[in-house]
Each structure stands twice: as C-alpha cells, then as structure tokens.
Amino acid sequence: MQKYLNYSLDWLEQRNAQHTAKEIYQQPQIWREVLKLVTQKQVELQQFLQPLLNDPDLDIILTGAGSSAFGGVALAPWLRECIHRNVFAYGTTEIVATPLQYFRTNKKTLVVSFARSGNSPESVAAVKLADQLVPDCYHLFLTCNPNSTLTEYASKANNKSRIFELIMPEGTNDLGFAMTSSISCMLLATLLIFGNFDEKKAHDAVTKIANISEEKLTSWQTLTKQLATKSHRRVIYVGSGCFTGIAQESALKILELTAGKIASRFDSILGLRHGPKFMVDKQSLVVCFFSNDTYIHKYDTDLFNELANDHIATDVLALSGQECNNQNILSVDCDLDDCWLIFPYLIFAQMLAFEKSLSCGLTPDNPCPTGEVNRVVKGVTIYPFNKV
Structure with a gap:
C-alpha cells in the first residue's frame, strides 16, 4: 500500500491531504532529477549566463511572490558572497507597486523569476515592468508549469536571446495549497546554476542532502x-x-x-x-x-x-x-x-x-475551502505604469 509521511493514501484522501503529503515526501528524489536537468542544460545555461556574469556591475534580482520571494531572500546573501555580484531579493509584490524603487534603470540586470504556476499576476507584471524600465534587461525563468503565462511570454518575446527558461521536473507544480517541492527544487536549481560547483562536488552534495x-x-x-x-x-x-x-x-x-x-x-x-x-x-x-x-x-x-x-x-x-x-x-x-x-x-x-x-482539523491540500485565500492569487488588478 502506498504511503506518504507514514499515512496511507486512502487515509490522506479522506482528509484532503494527499497532494501535500506526497509533495513533501517526493522531494529527495526530485532533487536528484533537478541535478540531472541542470547537468544536461549546463552548456546552454552557461552560454546564456557567462557573458552577463562577466560584467562586475551586473545587478541580479531574485524575485517571486510568497514562498518564491522568500527563497530569494534565502539565497541572495550566499550568492553575493559566492559570485561577488550585486544580488538582491525583492518580492514581485513589492516591485509591481513601486518598480522604480527596485530596478536600477541604468544597470545591466538579470531578473531571476521563481514561479510555481507562472500565472500569478504579479510574476508576469514584474517581468513586463523590468523590460519596460531597464533597457539592458535579461531574464532567467525557473518555473514548475510548462503551460504557464511566463512560458508564453518567453515564447512570444521580441528578443528571445534575452530570456532563458528552465522548467523543473514533472511533479514540482505542487497541487497542494502550499509550495513544498516547487520551492525546494527551484532553490536547488539556482544553487547548481550559480554556485561554481564542479560536476562531482554538485553530485556528491545533492546525493548527500537527498539521502539525509x-x-x-x-x-x-x-x-x-x-x-x-x-x-x-x-x-x-x-x-x-x-x-x-x-x-x-x-x-x-x-x-x-x-x-x-x-x-x-x-x-x-x-x-x-x-x-x-x-x-x-x-x-x-x-x-x-x-x-x-x-x-x-x-x-x-x-x-x-x-x-x-x-x-x-x-x-x-x-x-x-x-x-x-x-x-x-x-x-x-x-x-x-x-x-x-x-x-x-x-x-x-x-x-x-x-x-x-x-x-487543527484542517485539510492541508486546501486549508481555506471557502476561497478567501487561493493557491494561485486572485483578485489582483495590474495597472499600467507610465512614469519615467
């Protein structure tokens, strides 16, 4: 019988908890898949990133909403120390409201967008604002949904050479309310992409944390x-x-x-x-x-x-x-x-x-069944930004 976190699947389904339990439980195995993915894409990633990282004045902005924003907050201090570049972590929820307080319009900028669904209104708006306000802007999309609005934006961009999208392995687009495997996999991908690890060191480290x-x-x-x-x-x-x-x-x-x-x-x-x-x-x-x-x-x-x-x-x-x-x-x-x-x-x-x-007697896959808070944020109106 299939079990997640030592609960049977039937027991979890009765409590609307099966997705969250599975998505927590599956992470070590999916981390190994992320390692394979980044290794396979390493040449393409470096062809895109290395010319940018060669610029000592490059601004790198890690952004997302909710968990995706907090992941950026976690990695930014480490990346600043590791790659000796200007690395900042701002929520898309901050950028969209006051973009000129976060984008330095005279700086070459790499915006690293973390997105589980890739459909949050602020995620898409922050990318569009970056392109509107920063003439020398590049994007790295780390997403979990191959059918996202961000993916569509990348496919329709006028200058596709300025955007690289890496879609996390299947199963990372969490179906539960809370981000679990999605955020850990995007964080791991970022470490592997920017961390200057050789292939053996990266393999050994991922294997160790997965086993632990x-x-x-x-x-x-x-x-x-x-x-x-x-x-x-x-x-x-x-x-x-x-x-x-x-x-x-x-x-x-x-x-x-x-x-x-x-x-x-x-x-x-x-x-x-x-x-x-x-x-x-x-x-x-x-x-x-x-x-x-x-x-x-x-x-x-x-x-x-x-x-x-x-x-x-x-x-x-x-x-x-x-x-x-x-x-x-x-x-x-x-x-x-x-x-x-x-x-x-x-x-x-x-x-x-x-x-x-x-x-608490709640259903983890949807702790707010009355709908005031949703898995993908609703009710956000995005307004045109016309200031210069």
Whole structure:
C-alpha cells in the first residue's frame, strides 16, 4: 500500500491531504532529477549566463511572490558572497507597486523569476515592468508549469536571446495549497546554476542532502506528530544568513497550512532580541536554524541557550548540521556549507506545518475551502505604469 509521511493514501484522501503529503515526501528524489536537468542544460545555461556574469556591475534580482520571494531572500546573501555580484531579493509584490524603487534603470540586470504556476499576476507584471524600465534587461525563468503565462511570454518575446527558461521536473507544480517541492527544487536549481560547483562536488552534495532528507522523513515523523498535539498558539523560526529566508518560509508554511489558527513569526538570530522576542510566550514553539559556520554558530547557540534558560516558551528546538548531546537540538549530520542545509531544514518545517494542519482539523491540500485565500492569487488588478 502506498504511503506518504507514514499515512496511507486512502487515509490522506479522506482528509484532503494527499497532494501535500506526497509533495513533501517526493522531494529527495526530485532533487536528484533537478541535478540531472541542470547537468544536461549546463552548456546552454552557461552560454546564456557567462557573458552577463562577466560584467562586475551586473545587478541580479531574485524575485517571486510568497514562498518564491522568500527563497530569494534565502539565497541572495550566499550568492553575493559566492559570485561577488550585486544580488538582491525583492518580492514581485513589492516591485509591481513601486518598480522604480527596485530596478536600477541604468544597470545591466538579470531578473531571476521563481514561479510555481507562472500565472500569478504579479510574476508576469514584474517581468513586463523590468523590460519596460531597464533597457539592458535579461531574464532567467525557473518555473514548475510548462503551460504557464511566463512560458508564453518567453515564447512570444521580441528578443528571445534575452530570456532563458528552465522548467523543473514533472511533479514540482505542487497541487497542494502550499509550495513544498516547487520551492525546494527551484532553490536547488539556482544553487547548481550559480554556485561554481564542479560536476562531482554538485553530485556528491545533492546525493548527500537527498539521502539525509529521506532518512529524516522517517525519523522526524514521531517528533513532528508529538509537537502537533501541543497547544502552541505561536511558532517562531529564527536563523542567520540564508536561514533568515528559510525561517521566513517556514513561518509562512505554518500560517498557510493552519489557515492562520497558529500565529507565526520569523527573525534573524540577533534580531529576535530587538523587540520581537515579546512574541515568545508560554504557548510558543521556537525553532532555531543553526549554521555550520563556526563564527555564526556562536551566535546561534547563545540565543538558543538564552531562550531555553528563560523557561518561557513551551518548546525551544534547534536544527543543526553538527552532532549534539542536547535532545532539543536535532542533528541532520551534514558537514556541508549552509546553502545545502537549507533542504533538510525545509523538510522539517514542512512536516511540522503538515502535522499542525491536521491537528487543527484542517485539510492541508486546501486549508481555506471557502476561497478567501487561493493557491494561485486572485483578485489582483495590474495597472499600467507610465512614469519615467
């Protein structure tokens, strides 16, 4: 009998949870497919990207809406350090409202668009605004839907040489409400495309995180179910560097899949003390994402110990790539750079949000059946932008 997250398919279907469970569970295998895809397309990708990356003044904008935006927030700091270029992360939801505050019209610009459906009104509008306002503009579309509006835009563009679209493997266009395999696969593709990894290093790293995550999909089931039974009114995620964006995405998962019944917040490790720590109360779960960098790790452990010693939150947990004797620090046993730890950390956050959704009596595939919030955003009017 087919099972996902240790639930039978029949059980999941009865609770309208089968798509979300499958899409969380399938990720390690699809990550291996993403590696194959990027490897196959490597020559074409580099022919498109290398002339752009040779320009030290190139602006790279990572953009998307919701989870797709937060993925950009996660990767931008790492990419700035890795490729020594101006890398920014802006939501399409920010760009569309005030485009001149985000596009530098006198700069050669590469816009990297993350899109699950490729049909969100803001995703398409941001691309059109970039072409309208930036004379020397190029696009890399990372999408999960081969029949998207973005795909159509690329096919009809006057200058097709300025657009490269990479469509993620089949199954990544999540049918569940929340983005799970879609966002992790687009993030992985971005790392592989821009990361300057040789083929062996990339293969070894993807294999390692996939194997680790497959094991955690089993070993974390008991814990996430136990956490879901607790009466947490609030869940707070914190992390530094690329983990600040992952904390933001993790907080969104809880908010989405519990339809707002559980309040969530994210912050940086050092930022939490500057007011947001008031969010932590006696019905709170705090999750810290630890870095493998020894310098950053000192700040991680200081905050974790402080929160634990406060004895205020119901639960304080941490995820770490390093082994630790503390039962509240969950090791993923991964000595790779932080950019790779993103993936098992996402798995944990997705599993927890899924279990919290079920514990709230909701249907994870559609936690808002009355339609006020939708899988693909509706009700957005895009207005012409006429300023110069």
